[in-house]
Structures are given as structure tokens and as C-alpha cells.
Amino acid sequence: MPFKKLQPDILEALARLEITNATPFQERSIPVIKSGVNVFCTASVSAGKTTTLILTTLQKLKCEAVGNAPRAVVLVENKEKALELYRAFLNFAKHTSLRVYVGYEALHIDIQKSEIFEGVDILITTPKNMNKLFLLNGVSISQLLLFSVDDAEFLLQKSDWNAILSITQSIPKCQYVLYSEKLNPKLKRFESYFMERAKTIGT
Structure with missing residues (x-):
């Protein structure tokens, strides 16, 4: 079972949250994501994509704070989604030393820069x-290990599409995982930009 091969801190969180069984999607996707390859993950709303994102991120970072620069970045569509995912991450990571930070357009960029500078492991x-943070030297991507996108369909919007291409052009080698309900042909085109040799896991 995928859950049995996760960090002890993650297993404790799963027990505390009374999550005992992996969904079929999680059984297929977690081992592949853990292997370190780029992955397109497609599944329905109730398949457990967001929980998979959280579990594999915590696993990748070994549930411990290291350095000051983010080692995992998670992109979402808007402020509401960012805050929702932030709260979900805190539920799982509350008994670890991991530092989770959430930023969004409505929060002044200088505040974000100063708070990120204090030390962050996971940036949502x-x-x-x-x-914007990247262009203003507000975040370092030198230590980045994992770059994920939750509900990635929003990237089909031109402004978000252009933003992610701009960001990924400057990122050194890291793992990319995109989660969506369906693999839109335009999302598949990311293979030509930063999702090299990506595997596709679906339900």
C-alpha cells in the first residue's frame, strides 16, 4: 500500500485525520511521483488529487525544514484556492518543522518578500x-525540488499560461507534477517546455 511507504510523520498525520485507505488514483500515482519523474495526474474531483499533492510534497521534503529557500512550489488558480490548500497543508504538517507559506496578489509584494526571506519550505x-516575486528577486528557486500545479486547467488562460512558462524557463532541474481532471491537449504541450519525458497517471 502507498501509505505504508511514507515518512513516519505523514503516517501519524494520516492516522490523526482518520485516513486509512488510499484511493485507486493514489495507489497508482504516489509510487510514480515518489520516483522523481515528471507526471501528469488526471482524475475526477473526488479521487484524492489534492491529498496526493500534499502527501508527496511532504515526502519529498522528508517532513523537515531545511535552509531558507523554498524546496517546493505549488501553483493554484487564485487567492481562495491558495488559502484552502494552505489550510490543508497545515493539517498534515502541523507536527513537523516544515514552514508553509501562502502568497497572492492582494498581499503587498514587499510583505511577501520579507516573509519569504525569513525561511520557507513550501510556497503556495x-x-x-x-x-512577480521572481522578477523582483523576492524568491529564490535555487533549492527547488518539486513544482506542482493543483487543478491545472486554469493554466489554459493566456495570462497564467505565459506566467508559468516565464517561471519555468529560469528554474534549474526539478520535478514537475500537474494535477487536472482531464489532460487537455494544450496542457500536454508543456512536455515541449518543462515536462520532459512526463508520465501520465489517470483513473
């Missing part, structure tokens, strides 16, 4: 906000 934000 939107493509446009991430791009």
Missing part, C-alpha cells in the same frame, strides 16, 4: 504572483 501561490 498563483502563477502571476510567483512570476
Whole structure:
């Protein structure tokens, strides 16, 4: 079972949250994501995509704080989605030393820069906000290990599409995982930009 091969801190969180069984999607996707390859993950709303994102991120970072620069970035569509995912991450990571930070356009960029500078392990934000932080030297991507997108269909919008291409052009080698309900042909085109040799896991 995928859950049995996760960090002890993650297993404790799963027990605390009374999550005992992996969904079929999680059984297929977690081992592949853990292997370190780029992955397109497609599944329905109730398949457990967001929980998979959280579990594999915590696993990748070994549930411990290291350094000051983000080692995982998660992009979402808007402020509401960012705050919702932030709360979900805190539920799982509350007994670890991991530092989770959420940023969005409505929060002044200088505040975000100063707070990120204090030290962050997981950064949750939107493509446009991430791009702005990057252009203003507000975030270092030198230690980045994992770059994920939750409900990636929003990237089909031109502004978000352009923002993620701008961001990924400057990122050194890291793992990319995109989660969506269906693999739109335009999302598949990311293989030509940053999702090299990506595997596709679906339900």
C-alpha cells in the first residue's frame, strides 16, 4: 500500500485525520511521483488529487525544514484556492518543522518578500504572483525540488499560461507534477517546455 511507504510523520498525520485507505488514483500515482519523474495526474474531483499533492510534497521534503529557500512550489488558480490548500497543508504538517507559506496578489509584494526571506519550505501561490516575486528577486528557486500545479486547467488562460512558462524557463532541474481532471491537449504541450519525458497517471 502507498501509505505504508511514507515518512513516519505523514503516517501519524494520516492516522490523526482518520485516513486509512488510499484511493485507486493514489495507489497508482504516489509510487510514480515518489520516483522523481515528471507526471501528469488526471482524475475526477473526488479521487484524492489534492491529498496526493500534499502527501508527496511532504515526502519529498522528508517532513523537515531545511535552509531558507523554498524546496517546493505549488501553483493554484487564485487567492481562495491558495488559502484552502494552505489550510490543508497545515493539517498534515502541523507536527513537523516544515514552514508553509501562502502568497497572492492582494498581499503587498514587499510583505511577501520579507516573509519569504525569513525561511520557507513550501510556497503556495498563483502563477502571476510567483512570476512577480521572481522578477523582483523576492524568491529564490535555487533549492527547488518539486513544482506542482493543483487543478491545472486554469493554466489554459493566456495570462497564467505565459506566467508559468516565464517561471519555468529560469528554474534549474526539478520535478514537475500537474494535477487536472482531464489532460487537455494544450496542457500536454508543456512536455515541449518543462515536462520532459512526463508520465501520465489517470483513473
